[in-house]
Amino acid sequence: MNWIGTRPLPRNRLKRCSQQVQYRLISLITDSCIEVLQHMRTSKTSLRIYRLKCFLNAHFFELNREVVTGSGILSARLSESNAFIDRYLQRAYRAERVRRVDDALLPGRALIDDHQDWFDRANVPLKGAQQTFGFELPFPLISFTGAMADTLLASSPKLTLTQLSILLALWEARLCKGSLTLTTSDLSQRLSITKSTLSTSIEGLLVLGVLQQQSHPEDGRIILLSINPESAAIQLQRRLIDQVHREDCTTQTLWSRLAG
DSSP states (O other), rough: OOTTTTTOOOOHHHTTTOOOOGGHOOOOOOHHHHHHHHHHSOTTBBHHHHHHHHHHHHHHHOOOOOHHHHHHTHHHTTTTTTTHHHHHHHHHHHHEEEEEETEEEEOOOOHHHHHHHHHHHTTTTOTTSSSTTSSOOOOOOOHHHHHHHHHHTTTOTTOOHHHHHHHHHHIIIIIOOOOBOOHHHHHHHTTTOOOHHHHHHHHHHHHHHEEEEEEEEOTTTEEEEEEOOOOOHHHHHHHHHHHHHHTTTOOOOGGGGOOO
């Protein structure tokens, strides 16, 4: 399927990515992550929890199929403990966001409605209501963000969704606007997060080595942040970004955890 050539994109997205049209999906992906981030209870939302949600939601809204569970299947596929998986699922059951039928997990009505609303606000075009769970994404957005989370969690299990969103905003600036650096103010505006909240997240990414910083050449009080191209995680992310923009990209080939 052609993820790019057949999909009309909103005017503001085309303008945002006018310098590098081949990467025009990255703004939609970033906007979608921001919508999710803004509806989380805390900016410290665990990236491990987010990856688990991506695994489930990619099945529901990209593959349009249930998730088979039981006998440690989920923990093995996600390299997580049974206790970690069970704690999340119990919360999801109580909130009626996920329901279990025999050995299968299905999305609850609230989960479906929320995702439709988030993707609508992010201007992500959806396939129609004839799909199994109400809608289907036209490109592997959820599996892409899950795979991006994997690149970071391989280095540290304590990272957050805010930190992934920071990197997405920096990739968007680099690939769509030709801007190699952003300030904390730029990130605050793009992500709708206060600068004080961002500071801790940025520090963690600097320690991890995926970000680098330098002083502004004309105003030493301003710090410029950029992606560190020497980081192995960043190199993996660049390959994922190139892959998701390929016309032959599929959910399973993009994120190996979903294969099979």
